[in-house]
Amino acid sequence: MNKSDLATRILAGDRRALARAISLVEQGGAQAKALMAEIYPHSGKAKSFGVTGPPGAGKSTLVALLARTLRAQGLTVGIIAVDPSSPFTGGAILGDRIRMQSLGGDSGVFIRSMASRGRTGGLARASGDALALVDAAGFERIIIETVGAGQSEVEIASIADSTIVVDVPGLGDDVQSIKAGMLEIADLFVVNKADRDGADALLRRLRSMIELGGERYRAWKPPVLKAVASEGQGAEAIIAALEEHWRFLESGSAAHQKAQERATRELQEVLAEMLFERLQNQHSHEWQQAIEALAKRQQDPYTLAAELLKQL
Amino acid sequence: MERKIRVLVAKPGLDGHDRGAKVIARALRDAGMEVIYTGLQQSPAMIVEAALQEDVDVIGLSILSGAHMTLLPKVHQLLQEQGMGDVLLIAGGIIPESDAEILKREHGFAGIFGPGTSTNELVEFIQNHVGSRE
Numbered sequence: 001m002n003k004s005d006l007a008t009r010i011l012a013g014d015r016r017a018l019a020r021a022i023s024l025v026e027q028g029g030a031q032a033k034a035l036m037a038e039i040y041p042h043s044g045k046a047k048s049f050g051v052t053g054p055p056g057a058g059k060s061t062l063v064a065l066l067a068r069t070l071r072a073q074g075l076t077v078g079i080i081a082v083d084p085s086s087p088f089t090g091g092a093i094l095g096d097r098i099r100m101q102s103l104g105g106d107s108g109v110f111i112r113s114m115a116s117r118g119r120t121g122g123l124a125r126a127s128g129d130a131l132a133l134v135d136a137a138g139f140e141r142i143i144i145e146t147v148g149a150g151q152s153e154v155e156i157a158s159i160a161d162s163t164i165v166v167d168v169p170g171l172g173d174d175v176q177s178i179k180a181g182m183l184e185i186a187d188l189f190v191v192n193k194a195d196r197d198g199a200d201a202l203l204r205r206l207r208s209m210i211e212l213g214g215e216r217y218r219a220w221k222p223p224v225l226k227a228v229a230s231e232g233q234g235a236e237a238i239i240a241a242l243e244e245h246w247r248f249l250e251s252g253s254a255a256h257q258k259a260q261e262r263a264t265r266e267l268q269e270v271l272a273e274m275l276f277e278r279l280q281n282q283h284s285h286e287w288q289q290a291i292e293a294l295a296k297r298q299q300d301p302y303t304l305a306a307e308l309l310k311q312l
Numbered sequence: 313m314e315r316k317i318r319v320l321v322a323k324p325g326l327d328g329h330d331r332g333a334k335v336i337a338r339a340l341r342d343a344g345m346e347v348i349y350t351g352l353q354q355s356p357a358m359i360v361e362a363a364l365q366e367d368v369d370v371i372g373l374s375i376l377s378g379a380h381m382t383l384l385p386k387v388h389q390l391l392q393e394q395g396m397g398d399v400l401l402i403a404g405g406i407i408p409e410s411d412a413e414i415l416k417r418e419h420g421f422a423g424i425f426g427p428g429t430s431t432n433e434l435v436e437f438i439q440n441h442v443g444s445r446e
Contacts, residue, residue: 015364015365016364016394016395016396019364019365019366019367020367022367023318023367026316027315085346086341086342089341089342089343089344090316090344091340091341091342091343091344091345091346091347092341092346092347093337093338093341093347093349094346094347094348094349095349095351097348097349097350097351097362098349098350098351101350101351101353101354101358104354104355104358104361104362105355105357105358105361110365111362111365112365112366113348113366115316115346117316
């Protein structure tokens with residue numbers, strides 16, 4: 001398959017081309033970069049949101065419910081669901097589709113499972129590229145489900161327009177399950193399994209934490225909403241809150257700031273990766289020597305890194 | 313960069329026994345593959361659509377209900393219609409030898425694995441066949 005042909009097919013909404021392209025960007029390399037150069041200008045039309053939260057909070061079930069609700073509104077939906085790779089074998093079991101069976105057979109939905117492949121921020125390295133591809137293929141709303149996350153898996157906030165943090169009652173007595181990082185990235189909190197004991201208490205704790213948040217929440221105060229995703233309850237209010245957040249982002253300086261933050265992060269990441277690749281490929285000898293020297297503690301990592309940078 | 317083997321493990325039809333499928337999924341993961349597990353009661357159309365979206369190299373079907381001669385050829389037919397004939401198709405479960413022969417000869421199945429197949433054997437089969445596909 002000729003690559004610019006692949007781009008043409010993606011832009012025409014060809015699902016198989018889209019699936020192939022995601023594999024290509026997962027693998028990385030020159031072809032993937034060339035494809036992204038073609039695709040990138042065509043992305044940015046979709047609205048995207050991340051769904052994150054601790055394992056077992058019901059993220060996949062909530063994603064399926066939100067997707068069904070968006071479909072009922074006549075919108076097409078892309079879903080990128082990330083699960084962890086084994087740090088030992090590199091393999092992965094990607095099981096998010098199990099909870100999304102109700103979306104099977106709908107051509108207005110595209111679901112792709114991604115393994116994190118060693119990445120620790122809650123996403124895969126290529127999740128951002130996959131998002132741009134699904135966007136360019138014409139899907140109007142894109143949902144990204146992170147790996148089960150706790151405290152530092154906050155990368156989602158720099159990729160998606162909005163971030164939903166899902167919590168459930170019973171995980172700890174003082175919002176144990178979602179600490180600092182998670183609280184700060186949320187544009188919207190969902191207390192799922194809200195038919196369980198402790199849901200109202202959790203709701204109150206989250207709200208009071210936001211009240212105490214001060215400056216951070218002055219421009220946008222994250223709503224805290226209830227849901228029982230397995231029973232199909234709560235989706236309409238969540239979608240309405242997301243739309244409100246998107247309107248907020250488009251008004252005033254928020255949009256600009258968010259776009260700047262995202263672009264900074266994206267560029268930093270790609271630059272770091274390219275530097276690393278170039279060092280490894282073109283200066284592999286110096287690279288190996290530096291590793292040896294560090295392993296033997298002959299030199300410190302700062303000096304070694306500075307010397308490697310001089311090679312470029 | 314390294315290319316990961318992606319496998320869709322699915323249970324077509326109505327039987328509710330997925331222990332075998334889960335054991336297989338784990339073994340393939342432990343061999344470094346990315347396994348997409350879709351759960352129970354999948355129709356052939358759902359299986360093929362999932363395989364397309366996930367861009368898998370292999371589809372492994374587990375079936376214990378006895379409906380294999382109806383459902384498995386259907387999966388193959390739909391793959392052909394989608395132009396996905398290059399996906400390695402294998403199945404396991406309770407499938408009589410005579411049916412297995414027909415599935416392999418006429419319906420595009422590269423391998424049929426009955427009870428007692430070691431997971432190592434399966435891993436090797438996939439690694440050899442996906443390797444030769446490129």
